[in-house]
Each structure stands twice: as C-alpha cells, then as structure tokens.
Amino acid sequence: MTKTIKASIPEGPLAEKWSNYKAKARLVSPNNRKRLEVIVVGTGLAGASAAASLAEMGYNVKSFCFQDSPRRAHSVAAQGGVNAAKNYKNDGDSIYRMFYDTLKGGDFRSREANTYRLAECSANLIDQAVAQGVPFGREYGGYLRNRSFGGVQVSRTFYARGQTGQQLLLGSYQALLRQQHAGKVKLYARHEMLDVVLIEGRARGIIARNLDTGEVERHGAHSVVLATGGFGKIYYLSTLAMGCNASAIWRAHKKGAYMANPSWTQIHPTSLPQSGEHQSKLTLMSESLRNDGRIWVPKDKNETRLPVDIPEEDRDYYLERKYPSFGNLAPRDISSRAAKEQIDQGKGVGPLKNAVYLDFSRAIKEYGQEVIAERYGNLFTMYKKITGIDAYKEPMKISPAAHFSMGGLWVDYELMTSIPGLFAIGEANFSDHGANRLGANSLLQACVDGYFILPYTLQNYLADQIRIENTDINHPAFEESEKQVRTQMQNFLKAKGQKTAEEFHKELGRELYDKCGLLRSKEGLEKAVGNIRKLREEYKFNLLVPGTAGEVNSELEKAGRVSDYMELAELMCIDALHREESCGAHFRAEYQTEEGEAKRDDENFCYSAAWEWTGNPSSPILNKEPLVFETVTPTVRSYK
Amino acid sequence: MAITGLFLSFFLIIHLLGNLQLLLPAEEAQLQYNSYSRLLGGNILVKLVAYVLYLCIILHTLDAIYLSYKRKKANGISYSYDRRGRASTWYSRNMMALGIIIFVFLVIHFKDFWYHYKFGELPLDANGNKDLYTLVVVAFEELWYVILYIIAILALGYHLLHGVFSAHRTIGLYHPMYNSMVQVLGVVFAVAITVGYIVIPLYLYFNLQL
Amino acid sequence: MKINLKIWRQRDSQSKGEFKEYHLDEVSRDMSFLEMLDTLNIKLIKQGENPVEFDHDCREGICGQCGVMINGIAHGPLKNTTTCQLHMRSFNDGDTIYVEPFKAAAFPIVRDLKVNRSALDHIIAAGGYVSVDTGQAPEANSIPVTFEQAESAFDAAACIGCGACVASCKNSSAALFTSAKISHLAQLPQGDKETSTRVISMVNQMDEEGFGHCTNTEACQVECPEDISVLNIARMNYEYNRARVVKK
Known part of the structure; x- marks a missing residue:
C-alpha cells in the first residue's frame, strides 16, 4: 500500500532549520563514544570524510572499500570543482542564491531544507579543505580563485586544476x-559489502567478502553508514569507474531501505564519444571546459569539411542560439538533450556521427594558448592520449554519457534511511539534487554529508544506543545473511552457461540507455521492462563464472554486481514509467512544451517516489514523500 | 654516501693538482714532485686529512655494500623481461660495478705507489727526498699499466658523472636553478678530472717512448 | 591486428609464477590496453580457463589502481601515461607483448598481475597529512598561498599512488611517492608546521615497509604518469637532513 512518508524536517524558517536541529540534537559523551562502533562502507569523499570525522570524535570506525586503497574511490575522478557560497567574487552570491540555483537546477524536485543546508555548509567545506592542504587554484596575491559552472550566473566554483x-x-x-594511524579506524581495503544485517529492525552489521582471499566475513557495529556512490555504471558505458556498483545500496534496499527516484540519472554532456564495440567506459571531459569552449555542429548534415575549414556561417552554435542567457553553460540535462537532438537529426560529427564539437579557437585567440593550457592543460593532454588529437589545433568531439545518480537510497533530513541505524551519504542517497544535479555540487554534497552533517545526525541516533553491547556476530541474523550470500555466489558458479557477466551487462546497459536514458516514453519503457525481465531470467541459467568462491575471482564480483543491476534496472524503468511528467534529467517524450522543453506536473508529481522492496522486483510498492515548498514557489525552469 | 663521495671528489682535485707536476720537464718534475710528496707525508695536518680520507674510502665502500644489500632485499623476485633501463643512464644504474673497478684499481694503486713510498726502500733524489717520481715514471713505461690506469679513470669519470650531482640531491639541494647549475658543473668536473688523470700516463708513456 | 601476449600467471604470493602465451587475432587500434585484456579474458572464460586477474578501476588515468609492466616498462612504452590510457595504436600488428606485474618485495603479488600496494598507504598513514580535525579550520582566505606556491604544491600533490616509481626503480625505492607528499605539504603554510616530524616518520615507515634507497637514477619521473619531479626527492632529503641535524 502506498504510504505517505515524512522526512522529519525541523521546525522554523528555512535559514534556521539546521541551527535549530543542531541545538536540539542529542550528544554522546566522549566516554561513551569510545564504546560505540560504526561501520562506514565506501571511502570516497563522503565515506572517508565521515569515517575520519567520526573517528576524530572518538568513535571506533571500521572503514570498507572494494578498491586496493581508499584513495582510489571514484571521487578521485571528479575534475571541475566544488561550489561554495563564499561570494569572494562579490558577484551577488549568497547562501540563498546558491540554494535557489541548486533547487532550480534540480527542477524543483528536491527537498528545500536539505538543499538549503547544502548551501549553508558549503563555505565551511572550503575552509576545511584549505586547512588540509588542498592546493586550490589561487590568484597571484594568494587568495582563492573561482570559476563559473553550468546553470549559474555567478562564479562560485573552487578548483584544483582539472583534478x-x-x-x-x-x-x-x-x-x-x-x-x-591513531588506532581509531580499522581499514578493510579489498572488501566488498554483500549484505546489511538487521537485528530487531536496526542495522547492526554487514557481511563482507575479502576479495583477496574469497573469505566471507561478519562485521558488527552500532550503526552502518553507506557511502558507496552512484550506479551510473548500470548503463555499462558511463563515465564511472569499472568497479562502481549499486550492490551495497541495492542489498540494503532488499532489506527494507526505500529507493528514491532511481530513474533520475544525469547524462553528462561533455564526455568522449564511443569509438567502437570493445569500449568499456566513456571518459569525462570536465564541464568547466564549457567556460571557454563553444559547442557547435555543422548546419548541413552532409558536411564533409574538416571542422577548422567550416566557416562561421555554416556552424550552428545551438546552445548559444537556444539559450542566449546561459549559452554554453546551460545545465547538464539541457545541454545533453540539445546534443542528442542534433545527433538525432543526423548532424553529429565523428566517424560514428555521435558527437558534437567543443571548440576553443576563440578562447585561444582571446587569451592565448598558455592561459588555456594553465586552465585545462591536463584535460587537453588526456584528450590527446585517448584520441590522438591535439585539441589546441582542432575542436574536441564530445557526446553525452551516463554520469551521476540523483536517485539513491531514500533518507530523511538526518540522512538516515528507512532502516533505523542505516545511514546513506553522498551519491548513495537521493537527497539534495532533485531531478538534475548542478556541476560541482557533487563533491560538495559528498563532503558536506561526511564532514558536517553525519557527525551530528549519527550522534543523535547513537545517543539511544549507548547501553547496547557490541554486536554479537554469531547472532542468527548474521548466520542467515551469510548463508544467503554464500548461496547466491554458489548459484552464479553453478549456472555454467554461455555468457559472461560483462556481456549481460553490456546488453542491459544498451537497453537502458536506449529506453531509460535521455529520452523516455511509455512505449519504450514498457518494452524495456519486458526485455529486462527476460534478460534477468536468462541470467539465472546462462551465466558463466569461472573459478570458485574461495579465491580471488573478479568475475564472481562482477556477477554479483550485474545481478543487482538486473533488478535495479527494472525499478528504474518502473519509476520512469510511473512519473508522467518531465523534470530535469527525466524527460518523457509525451510531456514536453511546444518548444520541446520539459513539462513538469506539479499538481500530481511534486513528490519523491520512495520505492519499497516486496520480494518481487517487478512489483515494488510506491511510497510518496510530498515536496513541500515553504519558501520558494516552483516556477518553470528557463535558461533562455 | 653523499658526504664521503663529495669529500673523495674534493680529494681528487688535490691529487690531480699534485700529479700535474709530473707534466713538467723531467728533471724539474722529479725534484718538485718528490719534495711535494715529502711535504705531504710530513705534515701533521695532511696526515690527519689522510686518515679522514681512508675513513671515507672505507665508509663509502661499506655504504655501497649496504645499499646493494638493501636493493637486493627490496627487489624481491626480479623481472623476467626487463627494459626499465630506457628511463635512466647506464652509469647511474651501475655505480656499484664502476665502484668495484675503481676499488680494485685503488688496491693496486696503493700497493704500487703508496705502500712502496711509505714502507718500501726507495732511492733518494738530488735533494735527498725519496724518489717517487722515478717509481711512477717507470710504472708508466708499461703499456698494460697505462691501459689499466685509463680504464680505471674512465670508470671513475662515469662514477663522478652520476655521483657528483646525485650527492647534491641526497644532501637536499632541491632548487631547480641550483640543480641545473650543479648538473652542468658536475659534468664539467667529471670530464676535467677524467681528462686530467688520463693525460698524465699518456704523456709519460709517449714521452718515454720517444 | 594480431597480438601475441606473454602474460605472467601466478596463483598467489607464495607460488611460483611463469609466462603463459596467448594470441589475439582481432585487436582494434582504438582499444585501450586494458580493453585488449578484457577481450582476452572473455576468450579465456569461454574456453573454461581462469581469466587474467589485473587491477583497474577508473580507466581514465587518475585512480592509480591499474599498472603492469608492459614489455619490461612500467605502464608500457609511452612516457607519463597510465596503463589504462595506453592504446593499442602504440603497438604494431604481430607484436609480442610481455606483461608482468609490478614487482618489489613491498608489493606482494595477489594473483597474476594484481599486487598489494598497501605499503604506500602505510607511508601516508605515518604522517602524510595536516593534523587538523574537522571543524577546526579557519576562514580559507585567512591563509594566503601565492599562485606559485599553490601550483608547485599541486605538481607534487598530483601523485596518483600507482607505484610505477617503485616498479621502475632498480632499488625498488618509494622515494618519489613519499617525497611527493612531503614536498606537497612542506610547500604550503598549512602543512609546513609539521614537516620535521612528518618527514622523519614517513621516511622511517618507507624503510620499514622494505623499500630500497634512492640513488637518483631518475627513472621514476620518466615512468610516472603525473611526471612528478625528482626534485621532490631532493626536497625530502633536505627536510630529512634538516630535521635530523637542526631540529628534532
């Protein structure tokens, strides 16, 4: 049955909610903190910052990551920058402005209070990072430098080159x-979380597999934090790392945590185009390039000249034409869709006609190659390494690629999921970005969740738990969870079919990108649901996994991840199908204005869809968290 | 390693300056060289420096052995197909081998000249100084000895080519400008020392042949 | 194009490893090196063999997880490039390519081309940070850092921790890795307060992990994907000597 769920947003005016919350939140005394254990899964920006902050406070933290070192988590690949309402530029920025930009960028589908809090804590993050020695870009006088990013009209993005x-x-x-080093964190690298363990309805531990030995281990704690990132890799070709996966949050979902707005995936407009069948990932080129690069396609779809030979009058700078006030810096969803429109009209460039040009010739003429190299040097080098083309001489070819999951585990204002004691932070949750994330807000959200929010809200939860003894890992709940995990792995190994997990993943990804990507329709989504179900059935008997469970076995790891994708993919389609409106990254062909822009339906869909697992991936329960706008009135999002 | 190496390099200059006296006309050279040798042998300060020198040679050698041991231990299993050499110079990778050549040479060198001079019976020259000059000149009449000497000096040259700038790095010279200066000076030094030391035996050998 | 591969196969750190030979007939020039290995693995799996285990993650040259010796060179023939960014266009039809894991006593082999590089984490844990707790930070612009300082610190901070420097070093030294962090923090006003204690404990940790000494052959910088300068090693030596001699 559909329930209406509440996010426990504190009382008071928007600007005071977080202070009010902090003033009233319960604390745990330093003596008691020593006795409490917290598991943090994931060591990206959210996970590492949360684990470090909690350990500094005195909690005993166990930190898990599947990579061989915490430093490899995929936050590492973010290029462009991090936003903060410092207003160093004196260009009219403020917390409110940043909040509003983020809310509007998300097409009014995020929670006001969360978004405001994100903007409110943003300035602190820059202070924190600078104190840690992060070498942000500087002006010659020694003060911090800013640049501007998509979807905003101020310069509030701090950056460290393209890294x-x-x-x-x-x-x-x-x-x-x-x-x-101080003994407050125990690190478990090359460990993959395979299940959350619930005791009396609360998250009290995890089952993890040591990827180096194949051993299945039990770990108990007073609370579990998931900071496992996004699942854009579900599309197979994406800008994400090969190992990025949905398994942690999906398995939490199957234990009762709601999954919110899973179909809202950001397709990033500036990635390198696919060049062939063998391709395993698409490399992102930072959005910051759009500060100085101009996007265009030839006016004639039969154009054969080299880009440098095409005169101005034969080029269509379609973003500048369609969105004069934001131009090349239109938000990501809009830019991606505009690119797709051009490509679909046959005006795409490159051998597969699947790209558009990103041209720096004017900026190079204006500022000189040296300045451009200083700003984006590493991106140009990377472009050359991958494509063999010198982008100082001819325009880059870029195309849209799956990138960021706005959806994720549903969390309340405290970042707690619907399972008590289970928290989700960073990209793993759904909270702050609505239906589209603005550039440079992702690093921000991950850090703010980890450094500044979770330490308060988790403590508020743990205040209740101080009398609870350390979790007994011989509890039947662990027993059962471990058994389930082992059985699943054995089933993968037993199938002995014809296709590798990778091949299934490719097929699934194509299906999803086609029908649940930039453009969605009822017909397509319904087809996709059918195809995914068939694929999932086939997965059961036709999967081929070599080796055994008791050893290093990367194919077995993949098999588990793809198996979760198979179920999540259907939920994404169901979610996209049920939302009969267009908003942000979710663009339904049936719901658009005459000019081809997204048409929101605030009357019927002004809510977050929080899906509940029923045991059958095809029939989830829809719960709704109504989005209440106390301060802002949603408007039609226009970047014209 | 760096400090002993730099001290030894410094000694090479002094030693070369002394040896260059061998290039003077024969008679003059004989007297001057022998009296110079006596001066060195008699001075307490020089003796003290000499002890430091011996200590440096020993420490430099021990350090080299220790580094090689560390290297072997740190390497673990070696590569089966190894082309790492493309990223560095051959002599920087083979300081130990060059060092061994130099060391072997030193032993011979000490035995032939230093030992003879210190403990052997040597005729006296006109001024009553031990006639080291004649000992040297006679030694370099032998072609094989000249060749051995030149090989050792070449090894020394390459050893210095890497050693001098490397020592500055180890001591901690990190400024890019000074580093490029040291790099250039290091090459100049290595070449000068090599040429300087090689010229003497060649000069003596060919002079005597005439 | 056709490619012959000789790949190091080793079950675990205890077993003996050896080269095994494989052939691929349809390799595209646009494939990355790792995509070529993917292709091989799919072939192996279908033949009922165990795939070649290798490390990789972001595949865009920044996470530092990939890294193998290709034809005897860390990350392959291109200088300053990670394995994932090496493309098959760097090879010729009919080439035989030798693939080995990074080898060093401090990097025990997990399986095949996978090695355990946690020794590098231990070095950072010994002192590679500014000791600031969350919440203690002053206003960011209250600590001016000149443009040149920031750029120079960044050059050192760009290290991706892949371990190619160790693999390329005849001494298996981690000096470039360690010095990059020391130099990054020593150049910033936030980080220089702890330089003395940091450099001593990080250098000691490096020794304890079983890495060799640096003898300045400079091979590391050539193979380093981020072209981290060897002058950082000199900086580390300077800070170390200073900490030992001048202040403790």
Whole structure:
C-alpha cells in the first residue's frame, strides 16, 4: 500500500532549520563514544570524510572499500570543482542564491531544507579543505580563485586544476589514514559489502567478502553508514569507474531501505564519444571546459569539411542560439538533450556521427594558448592520449554519457534511511539534487554529508544506543545473511552457461540507455521492462563464472554486481514509467512544451517516489514523500 | 654516501693538482714532485686529512655494500623481461660495478705507489727526498699499466658523472636553478678530472717512448 | 591486428609464477590496453580457463589502481601515461607483448598481475597529512598561498599512488611517492608546521615497509604518469637532513 512518508524536517524558517536541529540534537559523551562502533562502507569523499570525522570524535570506525586503497574511490575522478557560497567574487552570491540555483537546477524536485543546508555548509567545506592542504587554484596575491559552472550566473566554483576531486579526496583520505594511524579506524581495503544485517529492525552489521582471499566475513557495529556512490555504471558505458556498483545500496534496499527516484540519472554532456564495440567506459571531459569552449555542429548534415575549414556561417552554435542567457553553460540535462537532438537529426560529427564539437579557437585567440593550457592543460593532454588529437589545433568531439545518480537510497533530513541505524551519504542517497544535479555540487554534497552533517545526525541516533553491547556476530541474523550470500555466489558458479557477466551487462546497459536514458516514453519503457525481465531470467541459467568462491575471482564480483543491476534496472524503468511528467534529467517524450522543453506536473508529481522492496522486483510498492515548498514557489525552469 | 663521495671528489682535485707536476720537464718534475710528496707525508695536518680520507674510502665502500644489500632485499623476485633501463643512464644504474673497478684499481694503486713510498726502500733524489717520481715514471713505461690506469679513470669519470650531482640531491639541494647549475658543473668536473688523470700516463708513456 | 601476449600467471604470493602465451587475432587500434585484456579474458572464460586477474578501476588515468609492466616498462612504452590510457595504436600488428606485474618485495603479488600496494598507504598513514580535525579550520582566505606556491604544491600533490616509481626503480625505492607528499605539504603554510616530524616518520615507515634507497637514477619521473619531479626527492632529503641535524 502506498504510504505517505515524512522526512522529519525541523521546525522554523528555512535559514534556521539546521541551527535549530543542531541545538536540539542529542550528544554522546566522549566516554561513551569510545564504546560505540560504526561501520562506514565506501571511502570516497563522503565515506572517508565521515569515517575520519567520526573517528576524530572518538568513535571506533571500521572503514570498507572494494578498491586496493581508499584513495582510489571514484571521487578521485571528479575534475571541475566544488561550489561554495563564499561570494569572494562579490558577484551577488549568497547562501540563498546558491540554494535557489541548486533547487532550480534540480527542477524543483528536491527537498528545500536539505538543499538549503547544502548551501549553508558549503563555505565551511572550503575552509576545511584549505586547512588540509588542498592546493586550490589561487590568484597571484594568494587568495582563492573561482570559476563559473553550468546553470549559474555567478562564479562560485573552487578548483584544483582539472583534478579537484582527486585533491579533495586525498585530503579526506589522509584524514582517514591519520585516524587509522591513531588506532581509531580499522581499514578493510579489498572488501566488498554483500549484505546489511538487521537485528530487531536496526542495522547492526554487514557481511563482507575479502576479495583477496574469497573469505566471507561478519562485521558488527552500532550503526552502518553507506557511502558507496552512484550506479551510473548500470548503463555499462558511463563515465564511472569499472568497479562502481549499486550492490551495497541495492542489498540494503532488499532489506527494507526505500529507493528514491532511481530513474533520475544525469547524462553528462561533455564526455568522449564511443569509438567502437570493445569500449568499456566513456571518459569525462570536465564541464568547466564549457567556460571557454563553444559547442557547435555543422548546419548541413552532409558536411564533409574538416571542422577548422567550416566557416562561421555554416556552424550552428545551438546552445548559444537556444539559450542566449546561459549559452554554453546551460545545465547538464539541457545541454545533453540539445546534443542528442542534433545527433538525432543526423548532424553529429565523428566517424560514428555521435558527437558534437567543443571548440576553443576563440578562447585561444582571446587569451592565448598558455592561459588555456594553465586552465585545462591536463584535460587537453588526456584528450590527446585517448584520441590522438591535439585539441589546441582542432575542436574536441564530445557526446553525452551516463554520469551521476540523483536517485539513491531514500533518507530523511538526518540522512538516515528507512532502516533505523542505516545511514546513506553522498551519491548513495537521493537527497539534495532533485531531478538534475548542478556541476560541482557533487563533491560538495559528498563532503558536506561526511564532514558536517553525519557527525551530528549519527550522534543523535547513537545517543539511544549507548547501553547496547557490541554486536554479537554469531547472532542468527548474521548466520542467515551469510548463508544467503554464500548461496547466491554458489548459484552464479553453478549456472555454467554461455555468457559472461560483462556481456549481460553490456546488453542491459544498451537497453537502458536506449529506453531509460535521455529520452523516455511509455512505449519504450514498457518494452524495456519486458526485455529486462527476460534478460534477468536468462541470467539465472546462462551465466558463466569461472573459478570458485574461495579465491580471488573478479568475475564472481562482477556477477554479483550485474545481478543487482538486473533488478535495479527494472525499478528504474518502473519509476520512469510511473512519473508522467518531465523534470530535469527525466524527460518523457509525451510531456514536453511546444518548444520541446520539459513539462513538469506539479499538481500530481511534486513528490519523491520512495520505492519499497516486496520480494518481487517487478512489483515494488510506491511510497510518496510530498515536496513541500515553504519558501520558494516552483516556477518553470528557463535558461533562455 | 653523499658526504664521503663529495669529500673523495674534493680529494681528487688535490691529487690531480699534485700529479700535474709530473707534466713538467723531467728533471724539474722529479725534484718538485718528490719534495711535494715529502711535504705531504710530513705534515701533521695532511696526515690527519689522510686518515679522514681512508675513513671515507672505507665508509663509502661499506655504504655501497649496504645499499646493494638493501636493493637486493627490496627487489624481491626480479623481472623476467626487463627494459626499465630506457628511463635512466647506464652509469647511474651501475655505480656499484664502476665502484668495484675503481676499488680494485685503488688496491693496486696503493700497493704500487703508496705502500712502496711509505714502507718500501726507495732511492733518494738530488735533494735527498725519496724518489717517487722515478717509481711512477717507470710504472708508466708499461703499456698494460697505462691501459689499466685509463680504464680505471674512465670508470671513475662515469662514477663522478652520476655521483657528483646525485650527492647534491641526497644532501637536499632541491632548487631547480641550483640543480641545473650543479648538473652542468658536475659534468664539467667529471670530464676535467677524467681528462686530467688520463693525460698524465699518456704523456709519460709517449714521452718515454720517444 | 594480431597480438601475441606473454602474460605472467601466478596463483598467489607464495607460488611460483611463469609466462603463459596467448594470441589475439582481432585487436582494434582504438582499444585501450586494458580493453585488449578484457577481450582476452572473455576468450579465456569461454574456453573454461581462469581469466587474467589485473587491477583497474577508473580507466581514465587518475585512480592509480591499474599498472603492469608492459614489455619490461612500467605502464608500457609511452612516457607519463597510465596503463589504462595506453592504446593499442602504440603497438604494431604481430607484436609480442610481455606483461608482468609490478614487482618489489613491498608489493606482494595477489594473483597474476594484481599486487598489494598497501605499503604506500602505510607511508601516508605515518604522517602524510595536516593534523587538523574537522571543524577546526579557519576562514580559507585567512591563509594566503601565492599562485606559485599553490601550483608547485599541486605538481607534487598530483601523485596518483600507482607505484610505477617503485616498479621502475632498480632499488625498488618509494622515494618519489613519499617525497611527493612531503614536498606537497612542506610547500604550503598549512602543512609546513609539521614537516620535521612528518618527514622523519614517513621516511622511517618507507624503510620499514622494505623499500630500497634512492640513488637518483631518475627513472621514476620518466615512468610516472603525473611526471612528478625528482626534485621532490631532493626536497625530502633536505627536510630529512634538516630535521635530523637542526631540529628534532
């Protein structure tokens, strides 16, 4: 039965909610913190910052990651920057402005209070990162430098060349290792979480597999935090790392945590186009390139000249034409869709006609190659390494690619999922970005969740738990969970079919990108649901996994991840199908204005869809969290 | 390693300056060289420096052995197909081998000249100094000895080519400008030392042949 | 194009490893090196053999997880490039390619081409940070850092921790890795307060992990994907000597 769920948003005016919450939140005394254990899964920006902060406070933290070192988490790959309402530029920025930009960027489908809190804590994050030694870009006088990003008209993005994510992550990774050195964090690298264990309805531990030995281990705690990132890799071709997966959050979902707005995936407009069948991932080119790069396609779809030979009058700078006030810096969903429109009209460029040009010739003429190299040097180098083309001489070819999951585990204002004691932070949750995330807000959200929010809200939860003894890992709940995990792995190994997990994944990804990607329709989604079900059935008997469960076996790891994708994919389609409106990244062909822009339906769909697992992936229960706008009135999002 | 190496390099200059006296006309060279040798042998300060020198040679050698041991231990199993050499110079990778050549040479060198001079019976020259000059000159009449000497000096040259700038790095010279200066000076030094030391035996050998 | 592969297969750190030979007939020039290995693995799995285990994740040259010796060179023939960004267009039809894991006593082999590089984490844990707790930070612009300082610190901070420097070093030294972090933090006003204690404990940890000494052959910088400068090693030596001699 559909329930209406509440997010426990504190009382008071928008700007005071977080202060009010903090003033009233319960605390745990330092003595008691020593006795409490917290599991943090994932060591990206959210996970590492949370684990480090909690350990600094005195909790005993167990930190897990599937990579061989916490520093490899995919936050490392974020390029462009991190937003903060510092208003160093004196260009009219403020917390409210940033909040509003984020809310509008998300097409008014996010929670007001969360979004405001994100903007409110943003300035602190820059302070924190600078104190950690993150080498942000500087002006010659020594003060911090900013640039501007898509969807906003101020410059509030802080950056460290094109490697902002790496530098921020190293900051939190180092903070994490500092706590490991101090004995407050136990690190479990090359461990993959395979299940959450619930005792009396509360999250009290996890089952994890040691990927180096194949051993299945039980870990208990007073609370579990999931910081396992997004699942854009479900599309197979995406900008995500090969190992990124939905397994942690999906298995939590199957234990009762609601999954919110799973179909809202951001398709990033500036990735490198696919070049062939063998391709395993699409490399992202930072959105910051759009500050100086101009996007265009030839006006004639039969154009054969080289890009540099095409004169201005034969080029269509379609973003500048359609969205004059934001131009090349239109938000991601809009830019991606506009690119798809051009490509679908046959105006795409490149051998597969699947790309558009991103041209720097004017910026190079204006500022000189040196300045452009200083701003984006590493991106140009990377472009050359991958494509063999010198982008200083001719335009880059870019195309849209699956990138960020706005959807994720449903969490309340405290970032707790619908399972008491189970928290989700960073990209793993759904909370702050609505139906479309603005550039440079993702690093921000991950850090803010980990450094500044979770330490308060988790403590508020743990205040109740101080009398609870350490979790007994011989409890029947662990027993059963472990058995389930082992059985599933044995089933993968037993199938001995014809197709590898990778091949299934490719097929699934194609289906999803086609029908649940940039453009969705009722017909397509219904077809997709059918196809996914068939594929899932086939997966049961036709999967081929070599080796055994008791050893290093990356194919077995993949098999588990793809199996979860198979179920999640259907939920994504169901979610997209039920939302009969267009908003942000969710664009339904049936619901658009005459000009081809997204047509929202605030009357019927102004809610977050929080899906509940029923045991059957085809029949989830829809719960609704109504989005109440106390301060802002949703408007039609226009970037014209 | 760096400090002993730099001290030894410094000694090479002094030693070369002394040896260059061998290039003077024969008679003059004989007297001057022998009296110079006596001066060195008699001075307490020089003796002290000499002890430091011996200590440096020993420490430098021990350090080299320790580094090789560390290297072997740190390497673990070696590569079966190894082309790492493309990223560095051959002599920087083979400092130990070059060092061994130099060491072997040193032993011979000490035995032939230093030992003879210190403990052997040597005729006296006109000024009553031990005639080291003649000992040296006679030694370099032998072609094989000249060749051995030149090989050792070449090894020394390459050893210095890497050693001098490497030592500065180890001590901690990190400024890019000074580093490029040291790099250039290091090459100049290595070449000068090599040429300087090689010229002497060649000069003596061919002079005597005439 | 056709490619012959000689790949190091080893069950675990205790077993003996050896080269095994494989052939691929349809390799596209646009494939990345890892995609070529993917292709091989699918073939092996279908033949009922165990696939070649290798490390990789982001496949865009930033996470530092990939890294193998290709034809005897860390990350392959291109300089300053990770394995994942190496493309098959760097090879010729009919080439034989030798693939080995990074080898060093401090990097025990997990399986095949996978090695355990947690020794590098231990070095960072020994002191590679600014000791600031969450919430202690002052206003960001209250600590001016000049443009040049920030750029130079960034050059060192760009290290991705792949371990190619260790693999390329004849001494299996982790000096470039360790010094990059020391130098990054020593160049910033936030980080220089702890330089002395940091450098001593990180250098000691590096020794304890079983890495060798640096003898300045400079091979590391050539193979480093981020072109981290060897002058950072000199900086580390400077800070170390200073900490030992001048202040403790």
